[in-house]
Amino acid sequence: MAVFPFLWTLWGSFKVQGDFFSKADWANAVYGIRTLAETGGTFTGNGYSSAWIEHEFWRSAINTSIVVFFVVISSLTIGTLGGYALARSGYRYALWLLMLALVFRAMPHITLVSGYLLPFFQWNLWGHLPTTIIVLVAINQPFTLWMLHSFFLNIPKELDESALVDGCNRFQAFWHIIIPVMWPGVITTGLFSFLLAYNDFAVTAMLLSQENQTMVPKIASFLGSTQQEGEVMSAVAAVVSTTLPLFVLVMFFQRQIVSGLTAGAVKG
Amino acid sequence: MPHRTFIFFILPSLLSMILLIAVPIFSAMTQSLFIAHKQVIIVSETCDPFGCKKETSVDAEATANLRGKEPLGIFNGFETYTNRNHLAAAEIKTSWNVATGWKDFFSRIMNLPFYKALAFTITYTFVVTPFVIVLGFLIALGTNSLASRLKGPTIFFSLLPMIVTPLIGSLILFWMIDADGILGSTLQRIFNDNDLSIKASPALTWIMLIVYGIWHSTPFAFIVFYAGLQTVPHETLEASMLDGASLWQQKRHVVIPYLMPLIIFVTLIQLMDNFRVFEPIVGFNASANATSLSWIIFNDLRGEDALQLFGSAAATSMLTIIGVAILLTPVLIMIWKEFNSKTV
Numbered sequence: 001m002a003v004f005p006f007l008w009t010l011w012g013s014f015k016v017q018g019d020f021f022s023k024a025d026w027a028n029a030v031y032g033i034r035t036l037a038e039t040g041g042t043f044t045g046n047g048y049s050s051a052w053i054e055h056e057f058w059r060s061a062i063n064t065s066i067v068v069f070f071v072v073i074s075s076l077t078i079g080t081l082g083g084y085a086l087a088r089s090g091y092r093y094a095l096w097l098l099m100l101a102l103v104f105r106a107m108p109h110i111t112l113v114s115g116y117l118l119p120f121f122q123w124n125l126w127g128h129l130p131t132t133i134i135v136l137v138a139i140n141q142p143f144t145l146w147m148l149h150s151f152f153l154n155i156p157k158e159l160d161e162s163a164l165v166d167g168c169n170r171f172q173a174f175w176h177i178i179i180p181v182m183w184p185g186v187i188t189t190g191l192f193s194f195l196l197a198y199n200d201f202a203v204t205a206m207l208l209s210q211e212n213q214t215m216v217p218k219i220a221s222f223l224g225s226t227q228q229e230g231e232v233m234s235a236v237a238a239v240v241s242t243t244l245p246l247f248v249l250v251m252f253f254q255r256q257i258v259s260g261l262t263a264g265a266v267k268g
Numbered sequence: 269m270p271h272r273t274f275i276f277f278i279l280p281s282l283l284s285m286i287l288l289i290a291v292p293i294f295s296a297m298t299q300s301l302f303i304a305h306k307q308v309i310i311v312s313e314t315c316d317p318f319g320c321k322k323e324t325s326v327d328a329e330a331t332a333n334l335r336g337k338e339p340l341g342i343f344n345g346f347e348t349y350t351n352r353n354h355l356a357a358a359e360i361k362t363s364w365n366v367a368t369g370w371k372d373f374f375s376r377i378m379n380l381p382f383y384k385a386l387a388f389t390i391t392y393t394f395v396v397t398p399f400v401i402v403l404g405f406l407i408a409l410g411t412n413s414l415a416s417r418l419k420g421p422t423i424f425f426s427l428l429p430m431i432v433t434p435l436i437g438s439l440i441l442f443w444m445i446d447a448d449g450i451l452g453s454t455l456q457r458i459f460n461d462n463d464l465s466i467k468a469s470p471a472l473t474w475i476m477l478i479v480y481g482i483w484h485s486t487p488f489a490f491i492v493f494y495a496g497l498q499t500v501p502h503e504t505l506e507a508s509m510l511d512g513a514s515l516w517q518q519k520r521h522v523v524i525p526y527l528m529p530l531i532i533f534v535t536l537i538q539l540m541d542n543f544r545v546f547e548p549i550v551g552f553n554a555s556a557n558a559t560s561l562s563w564i565i566f567n568d569l570r571g572e573d574a575l576q577l578f579g580s581a582a583a584t585s586m587l588t589i590i591g592v593a594i595l596l597t598p599v600l601i602m603i604w605k606e607f608n609s610k611t612v
Binding site: 005006008009077078079081082083084085086088089090091094097099101102103104105106107108109110111112113114115116117118119134135137138139141142144145170171174195198199201202205206216219220232235236239242243246247249250251254257258259 | 269271273274276277278280281282284285287288289290291292293294295296299420423424427428431432433434435436437439440441443444491495540543544546547550551561562565566568569570578581582584585586588589592593595596600603604
């Protein structure tokens, strides 16, 4: 139930439209009857070449990599600092901040975008990749904070307190004691930041200019032109190309994703 | 940790949240009180032997100038909130007076864009969330009793719908239920109706979006519950078994209370995420039959150049935020109480 749609689309992406949308008999899509008739083979890469070369999907792929890379790096950097502080504070305002973060987490992204657009137009910030990266980092913060906060709570307090006793200041304790042991939590959080940046549509669709678009809004813009024969297939190919990295990601990091989903939760 | 160090550590993160989450909310609030300048219209009179004609034309330059000078536009107060596209106070009043019965009244209200979107958003949220929790729980119970060799692949496959971008996931399903796609044509054959099209019927579109939502979110609930199940103490379960509890009673009185914090957690996340349902509507191209609050905002903002309706989008945003606040208050109070009881 969960995978079949993906396999079906992956298989179909190598066919022509007549097979992928085969009214007469769904078996056409499996055996590629029309594909054989139209291209001379049962598999065709036409959809892919159309998407990647004619529609310049490679450009969006590069943009996505840039956005994702910087979002993950910067949200982890400021998130670990913040999460650590929240976990060790012990004052009441840390709790208030966490609740505030939760409320921020609930804000629909598009409502925030409607707040950004006008000022960004005015200050000529609109359309550039760095703007989007910063926005995504900020949107990602509440979640990152929560996750790293609960992760740091699991690291025994005595560890860094003993460093403090030995004469380190807070930052040194963080640098020498916490950083070496924090990687499991950071990797997990990083995966989720990655997913957020990679999957985002609301922010990237509204804040990026045409040539700076990332993959997801690019696919959405394909849809306007899908009525023509063959165009659907390039959208299908683009969708498959975008999904494959996620597939690989789940394969390698399944354990981290699962532990991340449960980290904040199991402790309640 | 002393206050100074705390601030030093949290500052970058806090600053980013304040600047880019809190300030935009205020920016949207301000924008919602303004309305864009009307186009500057020039009336010119041209006379020819047959008489004089008045012609009106848009002075594009002056309009751009005016808008450039005051990008916010004219102060409009709460007008935008009450106009037809939002709360539509006047329209509701008239339909209340004109309507012949409750049914008529509601069908009139459902023609107003804001209420139409609100109705879908709320239906979606409150249908998908319980379904996801129950289904996720059942799948977790099922997987838990599987042979351990099968567990890994099951988890791997079930993660996919959740990890994949909503837009892409919905597109994949959209192509399958297309009248010529595999599911769409199969449905047509089953019901023996060649004109059956999910896209054309509002009711079917709603159902399709909801089914998609369940498909997309169940893995999340499943994984969380599955992990929770691993921590249920065996002793308690065995004790209940010795006391003669049936399988159902074990689940009901041991497992579910034990997982309660998780259930609250999943509910909270699901309420938040489902309330902002948006991408599936774009992916399924369903805006004719189903719109959500997020989608209306998107639609207002997407307008070409001068037609972007910042004020309108901002007003809907504020109303959405109020909705989120109402939705979250009970859960937040619950969490707050729990935190307090823990610290004492």
